[in-house]
Amino acid sequence: MNPRLTNVIERSKIVIVCGTGGVGKTTVSAALALHGATQGLNAVVVTIDPARRLAHTLGLDNLPNRPQQIDPSLWQPHLAHSSQGASDDVAAASAHTDSSSTAGATAGTFWALQLDAKATFDDLIRSQSENPAQAERILANQIYRNLSGALGGTQEYMAMEKLYEIESSQQFDLIVVDTPPSRHALDFLEAPGRLNRFLEHPVTRLLTAPTRLYLRAANRAMMGLLRAMSRVVGAEVVEDAVAFFGAFEGMEAGFRQRASRIEAVINSSDTSFLVVTSPRQDSIEEARFFGRRLRETGQKVAGVIVNRVHPRRTDRTAEQFAADKETSETDPTLRAAVDNLARWEALAAREQDQVSGLVADLGATVTVMIPQFGREIYDMASLNHMSESLFAGGEK
């Protein structure tokens, strides 16, 4: 098998892009979906991007909480451009997908969605409740309103919920998910399971049971603890909690089912995981941790994308640089030039070491290096550039 990123995209229905914050994950995710679209797929990128960078990049003021199609005229020039100007790699990649042999005529569609965790949660409540009155009771509850805001693992859970919703719509050939920058990169994978465990916890069941039953069945010790807790956090809070869970009556089963289905989607063989990292130590450590955890769940990192790599420009050794610095002592410009080169070379060399260590560790079959661009990516032209670097130039 030719271990190329193109193949990963071709064989996957869902690509989950993971990594710490600040490594360009959102841009990479958008570039992956864009590539899918240029290959004739109906591709959507699901992003969690509070700064709305992606929306700006895509020429939108805002991205809605539903897939929105990106104006083809914004990204199709890229298609025309790359089918002419074109490295052989891109041409070869196009030939793989049967439908795109006459690139341009068979372009797919490019969609984007920015997750609104609260709106997604509200929709979920409305769709799962037995009647509108029940939904309204929950939506008005103080605890629900805290829960559905930006707090806790809600964002992660809702990202997965949204993924499930989009997947079920069968509207897309390729779904690229830009995961929230979690403190622990795997939070989002565990979020549905966590809700399940939460709903199954005896205390929750106690709280969700119909009132009279709950009094009868109440485990005395548990009730004692709950009463004690209400003394500490305030009776009002516990009452809110009881009302909240009470309002959920009859819905837990649906939630549990849904969470299991989401887990099934994530674990399906059509789903691939890509890790985006910077070549910096902290980001690499997170990526390594993520790979290990993913393996524990029986999954595997399909590819590693190392973003903002400083390129090597020379084979000169540290000793040679030391000599160069000494001989250029008299000329400030030359001295500054060699100092500058030596600094970035040393950085680039260390980055190389870090990355090869990570790749060996993860056993990923695809590694893509994206150079640190002199200018940052935040317009459509640079998004195209990123997409080209991903699929043509940068592969090792």
Added chain:
Amino acid sequence: MTDTNSFWEQSRVLIVAGKGGVGKTTVTAALAVAAAKTGRSVQIVEIEGKSGLSRLFGSRPLSDIDQQLAPNIRGRQITSLAALLEYLNDHGMRRVAKRMIRSGVADVVATAVPGLRDLLVMGKIRQMQEARVADVIVVDAPAAGHALAFLATPRRMEQAARVGPLRSQAERAVAMLEDPSRCRVVPVTLPEHTPVSEMIQTAEWLTSQAGVVLAPAIVNMVNPDVSILADQSAASLTTAADRAGLGWPEELIDACAQSAAFAVARGEQQHAEIARLAKETQLDLVSLPLIFEAEVDRSGIDHLADAFTAGIQATDRSATHTAATGLDATNADPTANSNGGPR
């Protein structure tokens, strides 16, 4: 270094906040070392530890028991579980506290009451502030978007809980967060487009929504000043090398020219971003240099601490926004004490 006193004396608590990847933990360590170099006692607080903070000092991971990281610098971790346990103890529930946590009751309630964990952790920081555990308390705030929630939680809880113990907890935390003589937030960002845009949004939000007071913002990992290399092409470098009789190979000249062009372009972009940040936020800015060593170690932290001190002195001297001040880290006071030990 006399004129950094006003910075350190203004508030005991400094909460270092920034998105993942901006080097928040490194900045926390640098601030601690800079304060310790003035002879002050410093307490570092790590929230829900994971950061490599202790590694920067060559120590074992932080726990909820204080450990000495360097002369005058202690470090500890605050976890929400420990904070909850302590809170229960303080409320006369020593006996049931452990059981509450073991049985999962505490966990379910904490999940059902989002913000409870953050509030209790903030409460612990407030206690440390009130008890004056050190001259300077530097808090490495949680990473990513969570830092915002962490800082905004007390106000939200104050609004959500009408009465009861949580409300009084929230009120006391808000009182600390809003008082610049007790606590300030040190925002950290990078001199790049996206982080700067985020910082502009965040700074506004922190002030208006979380009600906190911002200290000078830190622009981390600023590249060295290479303006001397502007407009240097391979041809001009060749001429210079020939004139100096160096006989540099073409390969070296080309690499130098490419690297110079790269560094100059990045430098210009960083400059522009720093200027934009200064203009949009009206904050004083302190630039810290990029450390080229793969892993920042204790000497790197010392270097950053000195750059921080120099940057604060610069903001003190001129009330104007000296965005480019720290650009060349090598300009940091060379006489600054770099052995790390306070005297």
